[in-house]
Amino acid sequence: MKIYSLSGPSGTGKSTSALQFAHDYEIEAIIDDGILIINGEKAAGTSAKFEKNTLKAVRRAILDDDIHKAEVLDAISAHNVKSLLLIGTSDKMTKRIAARLQLGDIDEYHYVHNIRTEKEIRMAKYVREIQGKHVMPVPYRQVEQNFFKRLIQRGKEIFSSSQVKLGETTIVQPDFHQNSVYISRTVFTDVLDHVLEKQDKLAKFEIANIQTDGIPQITIALFLKPPVSYVVPEYLFELQKEISQEFSLHFGIEPETIHVQIKGIK
Structure with a gap:
């Protein structure tokens, strides 16, 4: 062997x-x-x-x-x-x-x-150390749920590069992991508001969604101020970087995704 x-x-x-x-x-x-x-x-x-x-x-x-x-x-x-x-x-x-x-x-x-x-x-350390979540590389149906007093949920399906399913993961919170930190969605929103409110190129913004179950995932909608005399994709990329840096500073983790949608010029 x-x-x-x-x-x-x-x-x-x-x-x-x-x-x-x-x-x-x-x-x-x-x-x-x-x-x-x-x-x-x-x-x-x-x-x-x-x-x-x-x-x-x-x-x-x-x-x-x-x-x-x-x-x-x-x-x-x-x-x-x-x-x-x-x-x-x-x-x-x-x-x-x-x-x-x-x-x-x-x-x-x-x-x-x-x-x-x-x-x-x-990202893995954040899930483990902050949220107290552990990953098991077995399907949800094979995890003896009565062992856990706390969280147990489906993880991800794992596929090969040729899209052959290799298996699944399950997320659990073992009883021996006593220390975890709860971060309210409001706190994530406040940090995001802080970054967006100081942007001089934005007329208005809407936080469409912040998913905080796991690594934060963000979707925001933006209205730009005229005149738009700059390359928009370059500005959006810099904005994503700034949001990512602020989250890393405050929470020790970058968002998994930052989706930015331009709704128009206001």
Whole structure:
């Protein structure tokens, strides 16, 4: 069996990237947080995200329990897995998992900062550290909802470049993640108002939508002041940059999208 390692700090988006990474490297199976995933579906194991405290979560993730380990090994054997991706916070952790499963040496080591952009990592950290949301690379229907007292919701469907569905993600808020910050939609709106009100080229603006469930997504409608003696797309690009910088300053995250619509000249 060929063994791959993908590691990086907690909350940097390893689970979000796992399905695409495995597809790109033609890896048959994934072990992430204690669960074995084959063809985008949970095949065995219990997720560390079901645990009540951090210590138990870590032990679950490294398959410290013998019954848990045996269940995963039986499934690997039953599916005749020839290549396996181990996900952890460090090389030390993925080596520990490989040792627990008696898989031998890891053949290839990969790191999240090599497969995700800095912006993607910042966005993932925001979702984890501010909102307390964790991603599981398994379908919503396979997550034991009774384990969670708090948030659980559908994530994203993951598709290859040729539009083949690779699997789905589910977003959960584990009981052991106690610290999260709630930012009111009004606060996001106030920051956006501040940026737009000081624009001397705008006669009027309307905030059409601010989606704050996850990374903020913004849609605004603008009316320009005459005369328009400048290149409009260039001005809009600079406005997007200014909004992005203000959000980064106040919230530590850039908006996922900033859609700008020109309604006319007023």
